[in-house]
Amino acid sequence: MKLLVLLAIVLLIIAGHQLLRIIELSRGLKKTKEWQLTNSDNNLMGRGMLIFMILFFVFFFWQILRWRERALPSSASEHGFKIDWLWDVNMNYIVIPVFLITNFVLFWFAYKYRGNTNNKATFFAHSNKLEMLWTVIPAVALAFIIIFGLKYWNEIMADASDPNRITVELYAKQFDWTARYAGKDGKLGTTDYRQISGSNSVGMDTSDVLGHDDILVKNEFHIPVGREIELLMRSRDVIHSAYLPHFRAQMNCVPGLVTAFKFKPVKTTEEMRKDPYVIQMMAGINKQREKEGKEPVIFDYLLLCNKICGASHFNMQMNVVVESEKDYNVWLAKQKPVKAMASK
């Protein structure tokens, strides 16, 4: 069998070689050289440019129609609405029109002015008016983007100031997350990475009494709806990134630093599960899962790692449950403080 394949390859090479010989010999007879462009080349390729443009735009809209329902659902946090609004304005009024118009003009000109031996190009080397025009217009559009972008950025990234906020620490390590709550005293205990051990996985400073009532949870953490959540982030080993796409929240977790991000969830997990967009999206997901012979799933908020951190980077996840304040308090009361866990 292998011999046959080898033989076939050898024969193909010989045939190819002979074919090339014929082409090489015949090109000596022709008047025009192969590499010289003819009018029919220019016509063909010019039309090709136009056809490409049409197919490209069709592909573009086809993707939007088919895949827009797979984009993340609308924001589940307060500041996320601003991001979504700004995103839509930028996309719909600047990015997509510029993309479509300039690509159209480019391919249209390529087609319209395709070369012909009878034509002569117009000598047109510069025009201050035109150049000024397309310096000023982008500048004006960018001024809008910069002003709104910075306004929202400053609001979103301002330090958490709500006295009623809940502080949760997300602790990242290869390859899982731990969430830490302040406990009854409302204060997180200090930490010291040298004290990390099997029973002290997040490196709490055991001499700090403030930390004794802190609560550690894995796999899933809960937050109440409508309260400002201040996330503080630490890392044990390498850079991770806490990415909460549904809340439009992200921040790197950097060893040696405490980073922060604040947000206010506006929809509980249950509400999200009833959202028509989410229902449709989950139907699509479960359809695919059925095809692959997997169990159906229901919607959950997720925390993902979004900075390359090692072999299992792709599987560093934690569920986030948003619930009413009452349910949250019930859940929190059931969690055991660190001190009790350590003494067990």
Added chain:
Amino acid sequence: MGTKHTATELEHGHATHHDHAHDHDEHHETFVSKYVFSMDHKMISRQFLITAVIMACVAMTMSVIFRMQLAWPGEKFAFVNALLGDKWAKDGILDPNMYLALVTIHGTIMVFMVLTGGLSGTFANLLIPYQVGARDMASGFLNMLSYWFFFVSSALMLGSCFIEDGPASGGWTVYPPLSALPEAIPGSKLGMTLWLVSMAVFIISSLLGGLNYIITVINLRTKGMKMTRMPLTVWAFLITAILGVLSFPVLFSCALLLIFDRSMGTSFYLSDIYIGGRPLDNVGGSPILFEHLFWFLGHPEVYIVLLPALGITSEVISTMSRKPIFGYRAMIGSMLAIGFLSFIVWGHHMYMTGMNPFLGSVFVFTTLLIAIPSAVKAFNYITTLWKGNVQFTPAMMFSIGLVSSFISGGVTGIILADSALDINVHDTYFVVAHFHIVMGLSAIFGMFAGVYHWFPKMFLRMMNKKLGFLHFWITFISAYGVFFPQHFLGLAGVPRRYYTNSNFPMFDNLVDINEICTAFAIIGAFGQVVFLFNFFYSMFRGEKAPQNPWNSNTLEWTTPVAHIHGNWPGKLPVVHRWAYDYSKPGQEHDFVPQTVPLAEGEHDGGEH
């Protein structure tokens, strides 16, 4: 030594403009001095190109492997096993560590070896002496070293793929602590050391090359070649070289400190780390320092990759539209503006790193400013086509492709530059789509345009036109096919550098998007076989090139169809006009070479 003799002769010949008959027949070069340790810019250019083509094939094959993993995770592919062996692809299923290694080395090779070394090394070497009318580079010896450092660097990078623990795998940005700690990932053992050494050698190569380019452009321009008469290619290479000379040393120090942290126990980038079951002694360093140093190179690097491609297309679009480039001075101005701004935008890679948000706002402002000169360039290209007589050579088609990808990838940059919008798409596939289209595709299209356009000068033969058309369409269609859908992955929140998306149910409905990307990647990869065949076949058996096949104005087309030392037999050409007198009214032909004196009352530089 014949070549050494020539080098002194060159300088002399240039300084005095004496008639030096460079009788190349006198030189009896050995194989080694002609093909291996050559000091001739044309040979060095070809060496760079062929090395880059080989490296590009390696990096492309890697991308096909990891794209297949992303589309069909868990499937067994015999060819993956055949390439990577049982250790990294048991039964043909890619190992997660090897996945990260492939992503890392793919990025490194493409960015540095192909689009920096390959693109600048090939075309700056070929075109600077030719287009400014010099007999060779200012220092042929340093130029030779530049190539051989590049070769060693490429060889080390390839070699690192064959060691026991695998090559570096912390992403091409090699952020510590991941890249600093061998306990964190196998790729941070010997593989990372080799990566850093390879990079250090690469930086030496880049600096030697860059200094040479700058000096040649400044000092060795022929009579009449004013700065404002230089073709835009030369301007682009000059600005690129300045960017490289100013920013690569910072990468060098960045890498050096990482080497110290890895091997000498310093703590520049490390603090408060517990790994491998023990706390480390390192205190006080910061990984964010690394990110600042890295991106201080990393962002100018984007333009080091892009500007040569833009320079090449400026030349090709003007020549092939048979029109002067629109807004010659605006083009220079925007390249200078882009070059300057590229040094003060690096922080936009770091909005989400914990860097002070106020600092982030400054970078939003500077980053969005860079959109203005970029827009000017795009509009000027389009206006150059307007009322032209567009000749669709394969080089021209790739140039039009570049303008399209520069626009399509550029507009999403507006989104990513805006820190508030970056929050939710930072490090997702939206970013992957953006930079592959705007930087990867544009630069590689520019490189293809350059190869098709200057092949006759490089190899004295013509490439096959029809195969060029075929190659263009396959490449152009599949390139958009691979990267456009990735925007939608980003909108669904899919992070970069995930070995598989199947561990998160929320990404299950994206399987078909990944399959489309991968299918196009495979088609695109096969499409490159057309190019490789055309390239190597035409090198030896293509039709003989005439002196000026594209009816072009620039000086390289006034050299004889032969590779001779000193480029021009006899006197150096004297330049009388800018490079863009195409279809000038009142002229007999639709092109007027730069060596033609201005007629009585004729204006230079686009006035008529």
